[in-house]
Amino acid sequence: VQLQASGGGLVQAGGSLSLSCAVSELTFSLYTMAWFRQAPGKERELIAAISRNGMSTNYADSVMGRFTISRDNAKNTGYLKMSSLKPEDTAVYYCAARFTADYYEIMKEVKEYDYWGQGTQVTVSS
Numbered sequence: 001v002q003l004q005a006s007g008g009g010l011v012q013a014g015g016s017l018s019l020s021c022a023v024s025e026l027t028f029s030l031y032t033m034a035w036f037r038q039a040p041g042k043e044r045e046l047i048a049a050i051s052r053n054g055m056s057t058n059y060a061d062s063v064m065g066r067f068t069i070s071r072d073n074a075k076n077t078g079y080l081k082m083s084s085l086k087p088e089d090t091a092v093y094y095c096a097a098r099f100t101a102d103y104y105e106i107m108k109e110v111k112e113y114d115y116w117g118q119g120t121q122v123t124v125s126s
Contacts, residue, residue, distance in 0.1 A: 001023075001024070001025045001026050001115050002023070002024045002025055003021055003022070003023050003095050003096070003097060003115055003116060003117035003118075004021065004022045004023075004024075004117060004118070005019060005020070005021050005093065005094065005095045005117035005118060005119060005120040006019070006020050006021075006022070006120055007019040007020050007120060008093060008120030008121045008122045008123075009121075009122070009123070010123045010124075010125065011085055011122075011123070011124055011125070012124070012125050013085060013086055013087055013124055013125065013126050014084060014085065015083075015085050015124070016081070016082060016083040016084075016085065017082045017085065017122060018079060018080070018081045018082070019035070019079065019080040019081075019082070019093055019095075019120060019122075020077055020078070020079055021033070021035075021077060021078040021079070021080075021095030021117055022076065022077050023076045023077065023078070023097060024076065026097070026099075026115070028071075028073050028076040028077075028078075028097075029052060029053075029073040030052060030099055030100070031052055031097040031098060031099050031100065031115075032049065032050070032051055032052050032097070032098055032100045032102075032105050032106060032107055033049070033050055033052075033071065033078045033095060033096060033097045033098075034046060034047075034048060034049035034050070034069075034095070034096050034097075034106075034107065034108075034113065035047045035048050035049075035069060035078075035080045035093060035094070035095055035096075036093070036094045036095075036096060036110065037089075037091035037092065037093045037094070037122075038091055038092050038094070038119075039090060039091040039092075042091075044094070044110050045060065046058075046060055046108050046109075046110075047059070047060050047063055047067060047069075047080070047093070048060070048063065048067055048068075048069035048080060049069070049106045049107060049108060050069045050070065050071055050078070050106070051102075051103060051104045051105055051106055052073075052100060052102075052103055052105070053103040053104065054070065054071050054073070055103070055104060056104045056105075056106050057069055057106070058106050058108065062088075063082075063089075066082065066083055066084045066085075067080060067081065067082050067083070068080070068081045069081075078095055078097075080093070080095075082122070085122075085124045086124060087124045087125065087126045088124075089122060089124050090122060090123050090124050091121075091122060092119040092120065092121050092122075093119065093120050093121075093122050094116055094117055094118075094119045095116070095117040096110075096113035096115060096116050096117070097113065097114070097115045098112055098113045098114050098115070099114070
């Protein structure tokens with residue numbers, strides 16, 4: 001099973017970036033997924049999560065209204081669109097997936113996820 005995160009980079013404050021998470025060797029539509037981030041010296045934190053059918057989403061308060069999570073099960077890809085970026089958004093961003101039988105289930109804890117991407121660096125300059 002592979003999750004390949006991409007789309008990170010350097011952007012000025014107020015700018016936008018879109019991340020992708022390409023999933024292979026599993027039936028993506030059977031998996032709930034999420035994006036986490038980890039800044040230096042800090043714990044990995046949930047940014048956004050989406051159910052396997054895309055109908056349920058959850059966001060961290062810090063990104064609510066600025067970030068949008070989505071998925072395309074036909075393309076085996078998850079997305080995170082980020083706008084109005086702030087320097088405090090600087091971190092390594094990880095996508096994660098976990099099998100679930102529940103179409104609407106969202107998981108919010110690091111320990112709940114079985115599969116992880118390698119991470120992509122997002123740096124926001126002031």
